Each structure stands twice: as structure tokens, then as C-alpha cells.
Amino acid sequence: MALVQLRQVAQARSGDKGNTVNIAVFASDASAYEVLIREVTAERVKAHFDGLVSGEVTRYLVPNLHAMNFVCRGALSGGGSASMRMDNLGKCYAASLMRLEIEAGDSVNLSKS
Known part of the structure; x- marks a missing residue:
């Protein structure tokens, strides 16, 4: 099995x-998709965003x-108007999640585009 980034x-x-924050992964x-079901769990997403997401992460x-x-609660230090973060929006979360490393089987096509 190869260790690859989710992207x-x-x-x-x-x-x-x-x-x-809401993150949709396709x-x-x-x-x-079978690899994603196995590798990209709510627990792994929560751990990936350690220090950024303080609430529950739910996967649908x-x-x-x-x-x-993924619905990530407590992810923006109070929300856009309350946060002291430089980037207080959830738009960057998808790009960040794409750096998550997963184990991909040999049958997975690594050229997604």
C-alpha cells in the first residue's frame, strides 16, 4: 500500500x-471512495485539525x-465576526484536509484529474 496525500x-x-465548518470530499x-471510507474518518479529521477544531466532527x-x-463544530474560534484569527473563514479547510496522508491500495487510480 502506498502512503499518499488525500489530494x-x-x-x-x-x-x-x-x-x-462544512467540508465535502469527493x-x-x-x-x-472505498479507501476514503476506511481512511478518512471523523476521528482522523478531528486529529488533523488539532488545535483548530474544538468541537465535534461528524461524517456523513x-x-x-x-x-x-464533514461537519466540524467549534472550528472558527467563535465565527467570522468573533474570531481573532487572520483567516476566520472555513474556505481554507478543504485545502488543508487535502494534505492528510492516507494508505491507498494498488487498485486506486492516483491520477484523479
Whole structure:
């Protein structure tokens, strides 16, 4: 198995509402989606954002789209208007999650584009 960054098998979008960040992750195909289900858990996402996400992280599977959605609570130090962070929005969370390293099997196509 190869250790790869999530960006090699998936794409993502994120946004925010108040103090909550939403991250949608889309696998490139069915075999990559199976890897995502195994490797990209709510616990791993919470650990990846250690120090940034203080609340619960919930994962929702969307199998018909080969996608998953993460809702990260307590992710913006109070929200856009309350945060002292330089970047107080959730738009950057998807790009950051793409650096998560996962174990990909040999059957996974690493050229997602």
C-alpha cells in the first residue's frame, strides 16, 4: 500500500456558517471512495485539525456521489465576526484536509484529474 496525500485521490470544497465548518470530499471513483471510507474518518479529521477544531466532527456518507461530508463544530474560534484569527473563514479547510496522508491500495487510480 502506498502512503499518499488525500489530494491524489479526491477533491474537496468547504465553507462555514457561524462557528461551524462544512467540508465535502469527493472521491475520483468507486475504488477511491472505498479507501476514503476506511481512511478518512471523523476521528482522523478531528486529529488533523488539532488545535483548530474544538468541537465535534461528524461524517456523513453520500455513496451515490462517491462523497462524504464533514461537519466540524467549534472550528472558527467563535465565527467570522468573533474570531481573532487572520483567516476566520472555513474556505481554507478543504485545502488543508487535502494534505492528510492516507494508505491507498494498488487498485486506486492516483491520477484523479
